[in-house]
Amino acid sequence: MSAHSTSSLHSSSSPLKTYFAVWIALLIGTGLTVYAATLDLGRFNAAVALGIATAKATLVALFFMHVYHASEKLTKLVVIAALFFLLLLLGLTMSDYATRPWS
Amino acid sequence: MSMEIAIPQPVERENYLNKEYGVWSWLLTTDHKRIALLYLISITFFFFIGGFFALLIRLELLTPAGDLVQADTYNKLFSMHGIVMVFFFLVPSIPAVLGNFLVPMMIGAKDLAFPRINLLSWYLYIIGGVMMVHCMLTGGVDTGWTFYAPFSTNFSNTKVVEAGLAVFVAGFSSILTGLNFVVTIHRMRAPGMTWSRLPLFIWAHYATSIIQLLGTPVLAITLTLVVAERALHLGIFDPKLGGDPVLFQHLFWFYSHPAVYIMILPAMGVITEIIACFSRKRIFGYSFVAFSSIAIAVFGFLVWAHHMFVAGTSVYAALVFSLLSYAVAVPSAIKVFNWTATLYKGSIHYDAPMLYAFGFLGLFTIGGLTGLFLAALGIDVHVTDTYFVVAHFHYIMVGGAVMGYLGGMHFWWPKISGRLYPEGWARLAALIVFIGFNLTFFPQFLLGYMGMPRRYYDYSHMPEFQVLNVLSTAGATVLGVGYLLPMVYFLWSMRYGKPASDNPWNAAGLEWMTTSPPPTFNFDEEPVVTWEAYNYEELDAPSHAQEVPVAG
Amino acid sequence: MRRRSPLPDSTLVGLHHEEEHHPELLHHFANAEQQRDSSSLGMWVFLATEVMFFGGLFCAYLIYRRWYFPDFAAASKSINMALGATNTAVLICSSLTVVLAVWAAQTARRTLLILSLIATMLLGVVFLGIKGIEYRDKFVEHHVPGASFSFENEPVPGHPGQFANPRHAEIFFSLYFVMTGLHALHMIIGLGIFAWLLYAAWKGRFTPEYHTPIEIGGLYWHFVDLIWIYLFPLLYLIDRHP
Numbered sequence: 001m002s003a004h005s006t007s008s009l010h011s012s013s014s015p016l017k018t019y020f021a022v023w024i025a026l027l028i029g030t031g032l033t034v035y036a037a038t039l040d041l042g043r044f045n046a047a048v049a050l051g052i053a054t055a056k057a058t059l060v061a062l063f064f065m066h067v068y069h070a071s072e073k074l075t076k077l078v079v080i081a082a083l084f085f086l087l088l089l090l091g092l093t094m095s096d097y098a099t100r101p102w103s
Numbered sequence: 104m105s106m107e108i109a110i111p112q113p114v115e116r117e118n119y120l121n122k123e124y125g126v127w128s129w130l131l132t133t134d135h136k137r138i139a140l141l142y143l144i145s146i147t148f149f150f151f152i153g154g155f156f157a158l159l160i161r162l163e164l165l166t167p168a169g170d171l172v173q174a175d176t177y178n179k180l181f182s183m184h185g186i187v188m189v190f191f192f193l194v195p196s197i198p199a200v201l202g203n204f205l206v207p208m209m210i211g212a213k214d215l216a217f218p219r220i221n222l223l224s225w226y227l228y229i230i231g232g233v234m235m236v237h238c239m240l241t242g243g244v245d246t247g248w249t250f251y252a253p254f255s256t257n258f259s260n261t262k263v264v265e266a267g268l269a270v271f272v273a274g275f276s277s278i279l280t281g282l283n284f285v286v287t288i289h290r291m292r293a294p295g296m297t298w299s300r301l302p303l304f305i306w307a308h309y310a311t312s313i314i315q316l317l318g319t320p321v322l323a324i325t326l327t328l329v330v331a332e333r334a335l336h337l338g339i340f341d342p343k344l345g346g347d348p349v350l351f352q353h354l355f356w357f358y359s360h361p362a363v364y365i366m367i368l369p370a371m372g373v374i375t376e377i378i379a380c381f382s383r384k385r386i387f388g389y390s391f392v393a394f395s396s397i398a399i400a401v402f403g404f405l406v407w408a409h410h411m412f413v414a415g416t417s418v419y420a421a422l423v424f425s426l427l428s429y430a431v432a433v434p435s436a437i438k439v440f441n442w443t444a445t446l447y448k449g450s451i452h453y454d455a456p457m458l459y460a461f462g463f464l465g466l467f468t469i470g471g472l473t474g475l476f477l478a479a480l481g482i483d484v485h486v487t488d489t490y491f492v493v494a495h496f497h498y499i500m501v502g503g504a505v506m507g508y509l510g511g512m513h514f515w516w517p518k519i520s521g522r523l524y525p526e527g528w529a530r531l532a533a534l535i536v537f538i539g540f541n542l543t544f545f546p547q548f549l550l551g552y553m554g555m556p557r558r559y560y561d562y563s564h565m566p567e568f569q570v571l572n573v574l575s576t577a578g579a580t581v582l583g584v585g586y587l588l589p590m591v592y593f594l595w596s597m598r599y600g601k602p603a604s605d606n607p608w609n610a611a612g613l614e615w616m617t618t619s620p621p622p623t624f625n626f627d628e629e630p631v632v633t634w635e636a637y638n639y640e641e642l643d644a645p646s647h648a649q650e651v652p653v654a655g
Numbered sequence: 656m657r658r659r660s661p662l663p664d665s666t667l668v669g670l671h672h673e674e675e676h677h678p679e680l681l682h683h684f685a686n687a688e689q690q691r692d693s694s695s696l697g698m699w700v701f702l703a704t705e706v707m708f709f710g711g712l713f714c715a716y717l718i719y720r721r722w723y724f725p726d727f728a729a730a731s732k733s734i735n736m737a738l739g740a741t742n743t744a745v746l747i748c749s750s751l752t753v754v755l756a757v758w759a760a761q762t763a764r765r766t767l768l769i770l771s772l773i774a775t776m777l778l779g780v781v782f783l784g785i786k787g788i789e790y791r792d793k794f795v796e797h798h799v800p801g802a803s804f805s806f807e808n809e810p811v812p813g814h815p816g817q818f819a820n821p822r823h824a825e826i827f828f829s830l831y832f833v834m835t836g837l838h839a840l841h842m843i844i845g846l847g848i849f850a851w852l853l854y855a856a857w858k859g860r861f862t863p864e865y866h867t868p869i870e871i872g873g874l875y876w877h878f879v880d881l882i883w884i885y886l887f888p889l890l891y892l893i894d895r896h897p
Contacts (some may be wrong), residue, residue: 007617013361015758017703024685030743030887034736037892045896050887056884064754065877074289082703086710088404090717093353096420097718214683216693282700290693291684320704324711328833336801339715343820350718354711388716629685 022063029056104479118521118620133218138601139204140519141225142195147590149232151193152239154583156184161543161576166568169561173385177560179261183343185248186266187464190273193504194362197369198280198315200226201511202308204519206284208621209294209302224279232332233272238265249359252340252351256332264333267326274319274326277365284308287485293613295632299393302612302636303386306393307372310400313524314361314368318404322358325351349415356407364403365465366500368396371438372508374460377510378442380610381457382449388441395434402431412483421480428478436469450643454608455529459510462537466502470495473548483532488558491551496519497544508587509536516593517607522600522619528592536585542578546571611637679865686688691867698871702878705841709882712834716889719826725811728894729819729828730810733798735789739891746880749778753873760856760866768861768869772853775876779846786839798831799840812894831890838886841879848872 033052041048062068062080070076115121120137129137159180163171172180203221207214215221240242244266246255255263288309292301329351331337338344340351343552379386386392406414440462451457473495476482486492516524551557555568562568606615617626634641677687684690720727756771758764774864796807806821852872855861861869 015754017478019751019754019758023747024673025326025745026750027744030740030747033888033892037736037888037895038897040896045892046892049892050885053884053888057881060750060877060881060884064750065874074696078696078703081313082706083319085404086706086713089321089357089707089710090410090714092405092423093350093714093718095423096353096416097721099419099631100820101417149865217697218683220697270661278704282697282704285700286693286697289696290689316700316704317707321711324708327837328711328715331829331833337833338800338825339829339833340718344825345719345820346826347718347722350715356712357711624683 018063022059025059026056029059109293110500116618117622118618119623120521122285123622123652127272131222131278133214133222135203135207135215135218135221136484136519136621136623137339138225139200139202142199142203142228145225145229145232146192146196146200146363147186150179150586152236153184153188154586156180156187156582157579160184161579163560164562164572165569165576167284167561167563167566169563172469172560175245176243178247178558179243181185181558182244183245186244186270188218188500189233189248189366190270190363191228191235193366193500194273194277194506195228195280196366196508197373197511198308198311198365198474199224201373201508201515202280202284202311203393204370205515205614206308208304208617208625209305209614210288210291210296211626211632212291213624213626215283216291217283221283224276224283227272227276228240231269231271231276234265234269234272238262238269241265247412249331249355250351251355252332252348253342253346254328255329256340261438264330267330271323271330273371274323277315278319279313280623281319284312285316288312293632296613296630297632299389300634300636301393302372303375303389303392303396304372306396307368307375308399310396311365311368313400313404314365318358318361318365321354322362323352323366325358328354340571350413352411352414353408355403356410360407360410361400361574362388362404363496363499364399366504367507368399370463370511373395373507373514374378374442374463375438376610376612377456377514378445379637379639380514380608381448381452381454381460383452383643384445384449385635385639386441387444387447389636391437392441398434399431402427402434406431409483412480415488421447425478425628429475432471432475432478435467438469439471452532453531454513455524455526456510456514458530458533458537459506459513462533462540463503463506463510465497466506466537468541470498471504473498484553488550488556490547490555490557493557494544494547497547501544502540506536506540509533512589513592514608514610515614516596517603518621518648520593520597520600521603521618522596523603523607524589524596524600525592527589531587532585532592535581535588539580539582539585543582544578546574546578550575587622607643611639677865681861685851687865693876694867694871698874702874703891705878709834709837713885713889714828716830716834719823719830720889720893723820723823723826724893725814725817725874726819726823727827729809730798730806730824730831731891731893732895733796733809734831734891735792736891736895738785738789739887742782743883743887745778745782748882749782750877750880751773752778753876757850757866757869757873759862760861763863765856765859765861769853769855772849772856776846776853779842780847783839783842783846784834785838791831795833798828800832802827804828813896834890836887838882839878841882845872845876845879848875862872 029052033049036048036052037045039045067075067079129141132138132141159172159179163169163177163180169177181427184628203215207379229626242262244259244263245261246259246263246266250267255267288301288305328337328339332339332341338346340346340348342348375386375392406424406428408420409428412421412425475494477486477492513529515526516522550568550571553568555562555565563571603619605618607619613626613630613632614621616630673675679690680687681690684693727848752771752774756768759768759771793799797803804821804825806819806824809819809821809824811817811819850870852869
């Protein structure tokens with residue numbers, strides 16, 4: 001997309017720096033996830049693991065998939081819509097399972 | 104002076120029909136209009152198959168005893184009637200035929216954004232269809248179109264895997280159609296065609312596409328899990344392993360409820376166009392109708408468990424879904440009010456498309472209201488899995504969607520074929536359809552309320568239900584005649600019908616500003632839109648009326 | 656460069672066709688920008704459908720994990736965390752090579768483009784290879800659901816003396832195979848896509864003005880990486896603390 005190429009042509013090395021920084025962050029995040037899994041955090045193990053995963057996913061989406069520099073809101077709207085309906089599926093289904101008194 | 108020709112011959116301009124001849128020019132076409140016709144032929148074929156199963160069902164139910172077919176066979180009949188009608192007729196019908204034909208034209212584009220993917224959509228539909236036909240010919244499937252586990256996964260002896268895969272493939276076709284429409288509507292509008300100038304048919308198809316895109320994949324994964332469980336023994340819904348059959352229902356209905364909005368929204372779009380044209384008025388409350396389409400698409404995803412009130416969900420979930428189901432009726436009601444307000448003080452013309460629109464208004468309202476009855480938990484416990492539900496959804500899908508489809512086919516037939524259909528026969532057919540429909544399905548409300556269960560081939564312990572069943576079957580016969588008539592006269596008109604002018608209805612919309620039939624690239628010059636939608640005042644202004652050719 | 660019209664998402668370019676008739680411009684588009692924007696939107700919308708496709712599996716997974724947590728924990732412990740973590744790193748590296756490929760296409764660096772595409776594919780093959788090893792291990796241990804499934808006497812982590820219910824563990828493994836299998840299928844399709852991109856790049860079809868297939872192929876690949884970013888902790892790390 002035109003705006004995308006414009007932003008990366010501002011300085012040809014800046015996107016590279018971002019990409020390598022994100023790459024390192026992702027690898028560190030993976031290591032953190034594994035390390036955190038070996039700690040006993042009780043009920044927060046899952047939250048931590050998913051939290052780190054979400055942070056990694058956000059980095060991939062924003063910088064590798066260029067959502068951050070997306071030239072129009074429509075791209076972001078599509079991403080948000082997909083996540084919204086996914087959460088709807090998960091959340092409303094859980095509303096049944098979480099309120100069943102018998103299981 | 105030139106010689107006056109007594110019988111005007113159709114001017115053989117180059118258009119999308121005569122541009123190329125030969126089977127391969129059709130099978131390898133990327134022209135959205137030709138693809139629309141390919142779909143028209145295919146879905147008509149499946150309509151016959153689904154109708155054939157319906158006929159057998161109604162014949163069996165003429166008598167209380169199960170004497171025409173065996174129980175297992177009857178299970179297959181209603182299953183395949185449902186699968187074929189839902190997935191191979193209703194879901195594609197308006198979007199793949201009228202949508203494919205009209206969406207690019209209505210926005211002033213040359214084609215859809217992805218013409219080759221459009222053709223791929225059709226081939227996927229055909230592949231799914233062939234698989235389904237093969238499944239039917241080699242034993243069929245008896246799980247109901249709902250494929251409930253664990254019967255479908257563990258106990259049915261029929262071709263569940265093949266049917267599931269056939270629907271999966273057809274679903275992928277549906278996803279690609281939705282994808283094409285969304286990108287086209289965002290990216291390919293002609294200069295000046297702003298969102299608020301779009302015909303409401305486009306808004307309706309945009310909303311439909313959102314549902315197709317976000318809902319169908321969940322059906323796909325659910326069917327994948329059923330196939331995996333059956334074929335590979337990967338037990339996700341198997342109660343013996345601790346699996347939950349209700350989970351299947353959650354995942355299945357997450358798509359299948361929005362699916363009913365896939366089936367009705369396009370029809371609503373058609374009806375909007377017809378009512379505006381034949382009232383000679385701009386639709387009342389354009390923004391409300393546009394946004395209500397989007398609201399239906401979004402809200403439609405919030406209500407699926409109202410199909411599961413007696414399935415074993417928690418009471419609290421049932422309450423939430425019941426409340427949400429009341430909410431989803433509001434945008435539909437908004438549309439009905441706006442259509443009615445459009446009619447008020449309009450200049451009403453009773454051409455065949457408008458007769459279908461009137462039929463839609465009444466029948467959709469009844470269907471929608473009975474949906475509210477079902478959304479009430481107390482009533483639902485009483486009438487669920489009875490003929491009340493069957494009548495409710497047939498009022499919407501047949502009284503609503505099919506009448507919308509027929510109305511749209513009549514309205515745009517001159518544009519598609521370049522010919523006029525015979526108006527007298529068309530009005531008669533519309534009347535026959537309306538009468539036949541009500542005779543078929545109104546008794547079913549009564550039957551259901553009195554307790555006749557659905558999916559039963561034998562009601563000999565309730566012989567008092569026979570009278571209403573006989574009425575229903577009689578109605579189905581009348582309805583069948585009503586459906587056959589358009590097929591006959593549309594075909595007849597292709598050779599013997601009067602040639603149509605560009606705009607025989609003097610209707611608003613870019614599609615009417617090009618020839619009938621249109622050229623392959625739709626417009627000789629890219630249109631530039633400087634007027635609002637439904638500019639009927641301008642079209643009917645005396646000075647303008649002289650310039651516009653009247654129906655040939 | 657065409658100025659963006661006042662209308663945000665329809666590329667208005669006036670009445671007539673662009674002067675540039677780029678060989679890659681398809682006839683039904685008014686100009687290259689419209690084609691590029693359409694392709695990009697099309698891929699994003701497709702990825703949204705993929706989110707919902709995998710979403711159904713995540714829904715099933717979350718429900719059963721909640722119901723059968725001890726059994727899921729025991730089953731999770733039996734899959735190889737080191738291999739899973741390695742695969743996560745492999746995919747992360749492949750996402751880097753993908754963005755490098757896109758950057759190379761944008762800046763007319765054909766050699767880097769080709770090398771990046773090859774590297775991406777190699778990493779994808781490594782991923783699948785490791786997956787194959789894992790699957791083979793599961794097969795050998797009789798953890799593949801079906802007639803020969805067996806999960807007897809497996810201790811529940813953190814609860815000495817308690818053993819996992821084999822039937823519930825079979826549900827875990829059913830989900831494991833469907834989720835990772837579907838993911839692997841998407842990887843294989845991705846490899847196919849990248850093979851085509853590699854061929855086209857080698858033929859010199861991509862320029863700074865036209866490299867949309869690389870961008871949208873990259874989006875697809877990143878998405879496959881995203882799914883794995885969630886699969887890894889959910890499947891491999893349920894209860895790993897000693």
